[in-house]
Amino acid sequence: MRLKLSTGPWAAVLGGSVLIGPLLLQIGSEPGPALAAPADARDAGLRAFDQVALVLRHPRCLNCHTTTNFPGQGDDRHPHVNLVRRGLDDRGVPGMRCATCHQSEENLASGVPGRPNWRLAPLSMGWEGLSDSELCRAFKDQRRNGGRSPEALAEHLRSDALVSYGWNPGGSRTPVPVPREEVARLMDVWVHAGAPCPR
Amino acid sequence: MHELKVNGKVQEIDADPGTPLLWVIREQLGLTGTKFGCGIARCGACTVHVDGEPVRSCSFTVAAASGKEITTIEGLSPDRSHPLQQAWIAEQVPQCGYCQSGMLMTAAALLKARPAPTDEEIDFAMTNLCRCGTYARVRKAIKRASGTTAT
Numbered sequence: 001m002r003l004k005l006s007t008g009p010w011a012a013v014l015g016g017s018v019l020i021g022p023l024l025l026q027i028g029s030e031p032g033p034a035l036a037a038p039a040d041a042r043d044a045g046l047r048a049f050d051q052v053a054l055v056l057r058h059p060r061c062l063n064c065h066t067t068t069n070f071p072g073q074g075d076d077r078h079p080h081v082n083l084v085r086r087g088l089d090d091r092g093v094p095g096m097r098c099a100t101c102h103q104s105e106e107n108l109a110s111g112v113p114g115r116p117n118w119r120l121a122p123l124s125m126g127w128e129g130l131s132d133s134e135l136c137r138a139f140k141d142q143r144r145n146g147g148r149s150p151e152a153l154a155e156h157l158r159s160d161a162l163v164s165y166g167w168n169p170g171g172s173r174t175p176v177p178v179p180r181e182e183v184a185r186l187m188d189v190w191v192h193a194g195a196p197c198p199r
Numbered sequence: 200m201h202e203l204k205v206n207g208k209v210q211e212i213d214a215d216p217g218t219p220l221l222w223v224i225r226e227q228l229g230l231t232g233t234k235f236g237c238g239i240a241r242c243g244a245c246t247v248h249v250d251g252e253p254v255r256s257c258s259f260t261v262a263a264a265s266g267k268e269i270t271t272i273e274g275l276s277p278d279r280s281h282p283l284q285q286a287w288i289a290e291q292v293p294q295c296g297y298c299q300s301g302m303l304m305t306a307a308a309l310l311k312a313r314p315a316p317t318d319e320e321i322d323f324a325m326t327n328l329c330r331c332g333t334y335a336r337v338r339k340a341i342k343r344a345s346g347t348t349a350t
Contacts, residue, residue, distance in 0.1 A: 082326035094312030095305050095324025100253050101240040109219045110258035112240045
């Protein structure tokens with residue numbers, strides 16, 4: 001590249017000034033960041049999403065981000081005991097609501113986990129069985145994700161009170177595998193890259 | 200100090216904020232119709248209503264109950280005249296009886312939301328556990344109370 005630039009039309013136009021040589025060398029050997037950023041950023045964004053997907057697919061998230069009519073439970077994602085059902089509003093059925101057992105914080109006497117607004121994610125936000133590409137597209141599709149922009153998704157993962165359960169589930173439950181601050185950083189990388197999805 | 204309204208009566212409760220509502224109901228207020236079963240919100244024997252919704256009181260703190268209206272089995276009716284109580288007697292539902300106050304409180308919450316529940320709605324609402332296996336009679340009594348049974 002350097003050789004081509006310094007011997008091609010550019011060199012002729014610039015008239016062989018001794019001052020031009022280092023300039024051409026610089027252009028030829030190290031393309032400016034503005035030229036290279038989109039492709040690099042996209043790759044970084046895709047790599048970041050790979051890590052975020054580990055969180056999205058973790059049982060702490062997937063047990064309620066499910067496509068089934070009932071929540072999962074445990075790391076083996078068995079159906080929630082006692083025939084718990086999703087219900088029409090994703091908060092259980094009459095007589096057996098999520099809030100019958102789950103309150104706004106973990107109950108230290110019973111060990112039952114809790115966070116504000118405890119509920120299943122709507123069916124449109126179910127992620128089971130999706131490929132990386134499908135998961136990414138479902139995640140950022142505002143018709144399916146509650147109207148959240150990529151920035152709002154980042155905020156959801158960074159600060160939502162119910163989502164916080166994944167990192168501090170209490171008892172012997174396995175937390176999600178990537179620290180929350182790291183997920184926030186990865187989401188920022190993904191968002192700044194234009195929220196790219198794998199093909 | 201926590202102010203609770205239990206069965207229509209305001210009660211001042213002095214207890215650690217994390218104390219299960221169940222202990223307050225049983226030990227401090229002497230309302231022993233509500234039972235301790237598993238202690239992990241699984242069996243439903245401790246079910247009461249908080250602002251009209253069923254709650255497993257072993258897993259509900261007194262602090263969370265503060266300012267709320269609590270109904271226990273003793274408050275379901277003043278004279279055992281609630282349709283479910285009458286149906287429970289008519290269908291001879293209880294065997295040992297330990298789980299039955301929780302069963303009744305869950306069933307009452309169900310009927311409030313679904314006055315004529317289907318079998319499926321009953322099965323998914325009545326997740327309370329009964330070691331005597333009274334489930335078939337529970338379902339029958341709920342149908343009787345809702346007026347949807349022919350037998």
